[in-house]
Amino acid sequence: MRIATWNVNSIRQRMDSLQAWLKEREPDMVCLQEIKCTDDAFPREPLEALGYNVAVHGQKTFNGVALLSKLPFDEVAPGLIGDDGDVQARFLEALVSAKQGVVRLVSLYLPNGNPAPGDKYTYKLNWMDRLIKFSRDRLTLEEPFVLAGDFNVIPEARDARRPESWVTDALFLPATREKFRALTNLGFTDALRAASDDAGLYTFWDYQAGAFQKNDGIRIDHLLLSPQAADRLTDVGIDRHVRGWDKPSDHVPVWVDLEITPR
DNA sequence: ATGGCCAATATGATTGGA
Numbered sequence: 306m307r308i309a310t311w312n313v314n315s316i317r318q319r320m321d322s323l324q325a326w327l328k329e330r331e332p333d334m335v336c337l338q339e340i341k342c343t344d345d346a347f348p349r350e351p352l353e354a355l356g357y358n359v360a361v362h363g364q365k366t367f368n369g370v371a372l373l374s375k376l377p378f379d380e381v382a383p384g385l386i387g388d389d390g391d392v393q394a395r396f397l398e399a400l401v402s403a404k405q406g407v408v409r410l411v412s413l414y415l416p417n418g419n420p421a422p423g424d425k426y427t428y429k430l431n432w433m434d435r436l437i438k439f440s441r442d443r444l445t446l447e448e449p450f451v452l453a454g455d456f457n458v459i460p461e462a463r464d465a466r467r468p469e470s471w472v473t474d475a476l477f478l479p480a481t482r483e484k485f486r487a488l489t490n491l492g493f494t495d496a497l498r499a500a501s502d503d504a505g506l507y508t509f510w511d512y513q514a515g516a517f518q519k520n521d522g523i524r525i526d527h528l529l530l531s532p533q534a535a536d537r538l539t540d541v542g543i544d545r546h547v548r549g550w551d552k553p554s555d556h557v558p559v560w561v562d563l564e565i566t567p568r
Numbered sequence: 569a570t571g572g573c574c575a576a577t578a579t580g581a582t583t584g585g586a
Contacts, residue, residue, distance in 0.1 A: 314585085315575055339585085341576070366576055367584070417586060457586075476586065511586065512573035523586080555574080555586080 306403060306567050307332045308410065309560035310453035310526055312509075316340040316371070320348055322550055327355055330544065332560055333375045333567050334401070336412030336453040340369035347371065364394040370412045370454070376401040376567055385413075387435035395432075404566035408534075409443065413454035418475030426475050429457070433484040440491055443531075449565060450531035452493065455556060457525055458485040460495070463504040464524035476525060494535035496528040496561045497543070508543055509556045517548050526559050537564040 309332040313319040316337065327335070340347060340363055347361045356375055362383035363369040372381070378399050385396040395414040400407055413436070418429030436452075443450055459477045462468040471477035489495060497506060507522025516522065530538060540562040547557045 318575070339575095417584080419584095419586070471586090474586075509586070514570090514572050516572095525586080552574095 306334070306408070306563045306565040307560055308334045308336075308451055308453065308528065308563065309558050310336040310338070310412065310455075310528060311558040312338040312414070312455040312526060312554060312556035314339050314341070314554040314556065316342060316347060316369075318552065319554055320351065322547065322552065322554070324351060324355065325550075326544065326547055326558060327352075327357075327373075330558065330560060332373075334408075334410055335373040336410065337371040337373070338369075338412065338414040338455045340371050341366060342369060360397060360399055362394045362397040364392075368394045368414055370395060370397045370414050372397055372399050372410065372412050374399065374401055376403065379407070385432070385435050386439050388431070404568055407448055408565060409446070409448050409450040411452045411454070413452065413456070415454065415456045415458065417457050418481065421473070421475040421478055429475060430480060430484060433481075433488065437484070437488050437491065440488060440493070444492055447533055448531065449534040449537060449563065451534055451561070452529040453527070455525060456485065456527050458482065458527075459523050459525055460485055460527075464507075466505070466507070466519075466521045466523070471523070476523070489529060492532055493529035494532075494538070496530050496535075496538060496541045497524070497559065499530075499535065499538060500541045506543060507545075508559055510548060512555050526556055528559060528561050530561070534563060538562070539564050
């Protein structure tokens with residue numbers, strides 16, 4: 306089973322690229338972020354025509370997450386626990402049944418948090434605390450569970466081409482990285498780091514200043530695997546070439562192969 | 569030279585992104 310995550314930066318602007326990439330990579334499940342549209346405006350039909358079930362948690366203008374799955378959804382649940390007043394669409398959980406049993410998947414868009422300090426950074430740190438609580442609960446289920454998305458966290462200096470330029474940024478501040486470690490220390494495996502310790506592996510390049518051409522990037526899109534998912538990990542990749550396509554998102558897809566038979 | 573972009577919005581200046 307192949308599971309991918311991609312911050313598309315507007316689903317409606319990215320449909321040509323998304324369809325081309327789906328045909329090329331053939332993922333079984335896809336986590337999408339920053340769809341930037343309401344549920345009603347999400348272009349379901351062309352994706353269903355490619356064999357995907359579609360679940361959407363959107364909002365007008367900003368944010369918005371979605372899930373695509375070749376397997377039918379047994380359950381879908383929008384929203385992260387811990388703050389009933391949070392109206393930002395950043396979290397969508399789903400359960401599917403594969404041949405070996407259930408697979409739990411989350412598509413998340415963790416808040417950017419800039420400028421820091423400030424209200425937005427406080428929201429980010431609180432959101433991370435809520436994510437830790439959610440994850441601690443779900444990990445007790447001992448299922449193959451994948452927490453995937455745009456975490457807006459640069460975990461370590463080797464995850465940025467120019468770490469010195471990020472030291473006061475909400476994506477790389479010590480408190481941000483500390484909370485990310487608290488999350489992974491619950492027992493998750495960072496799929497990309499299970500396969501490679503190399504520097505220079507990035508998932509985002511700014512649109513400005515020729516960042517992609519200079520490989521001036523950061524690694525902020527992650528797939529975190531529960532122990533039961535990590536046991537089945539066979540391959541992981543970053544589809545860097547997609548950043549060179551026409552009208553690219555500033556993020557590229559990241560994917561894992563798990564030794565789980567879809568059906 | 570230390571800059572250069574992109575998306576959405578009752579849409580053409582502002583906000584947010586990272």
